[in-house]
Amino acid sequence: MTRKQIYYVGLFSAITILSSGFKPFESKVFTWFHVFEKEEIFYTVPTQIELNQTFFNFPFTGKTFIGFQQSLAAKESLCKYNKVNTLGYLGKYQFGIETLRILGIRDTEAFLFNRKLQEKAFLANLSRNKWDLRKEIKRYSGKIIAGIEISESGILAAAHLGGAGSVKRFLKTNGRRKCKDGYGTSILEYLNDFAGYDTSSIEPNEKAKAKHY
Numbered sequence: 001m002t003r004k005q006i007y008y009v010g011l012f013s014a015i016t017i018l019s020s021g022f023k024p025f026e027s028k029v030f031t032w033f034h035v036f037e038k039e040e041i042f043y044t045v046p047t048q049i050e051l052n053q054t055f056f057n058f059p060f061t062g063k064t065f066i067g068f069q070q071s072l073a074a075k076e077s078l079c080k081y082n083k084v085n086t087l088g089y090l091g092k093y094q095f096g097i098e099t100l101r102i103l104g105i106r107d108t109e110a111f112l113f114n115r116k117l118q119e120k121a122f123l124a125n126l127s128r129n130k131w132d133l134r135k136e137i138k139r140y141s142g143k144i145i146a147g148i149e150i151s152e153s154g155i156l157a158a159a160h161l162g163g164a165g166s167v168k169r170f171l172k173t174n175g176r177r178k179c180k181d182g183y184g185t186s187i188l189e190y191l192n193d194f195a196g197y198d199t200s201s202i203e204p205n206e207k208a209k210a211k212h213y
Contacts, residue, residue, distance in 0.1 A: 068153055068197035069122070072160065075193070082112050087182045091118045093160070099125065104209040120213035123202070129159040131204035136171050146175030148192045156202070157194035158187035 061067035070079065076094040077083040084090055088097065090108055092115075097108060103124050105111050111118065130137070133155055140150045148154070150171070158167045166179035166187055179187050 063197050065198055065201050068157075068194060068199060072157055072194060081115050081118055084112070093118065093122045095121060095125070102128075104211050117210060121210040123213050124208040124210045125160065126156055126199070126202045127205035127208035129156055129164050130202050131206045132164040133159060133167060134204050136168060140171050145171065146188060148188065149195060150191065151195040153197035153199045154191040154195040156199055158190040161185065161190045162187045
């Protein structure tokens, strides 16, 4: 046997001996990580329309005064400060010109572009109505009239819609005298939709003015 043959035989023997000392590698399949051949994977990406959308995460206000305030504004104008409806009612809370004058506001154009003044007007009007309806609030709160449980917040919302006098007539006649606004919305609807909110922070004030808030 030549030296070359001896070399190759020795190399082969060494490889055989070394290989016999190791166990073959066993692969493991983890079902939670493995994708099988018959399994299909689908990927989705946002469309251009979805990319252009803005999502708002509004806080939950529940039956708080802020909830009352914003719910009423949404009902009146969709919370638009510069809205003027076809009947001439103005702003976020849709005030009539006569009501604004009582609250000390005469420049209606400036009123439309003054958000702070609109919020003050809303609070002042609530204070006036709460004073005017203080006896009704005390007498009727918790009672059922026309299938609706009467509450302070419902009374104040109904007064915002149809005036304190309309609410008094409705309560005094046990719901027989119903009042509607120019679009056919009844104070009965406001008594129901805005019942149970916390309006205790509003102080009754017979002479409340918007500019003093």
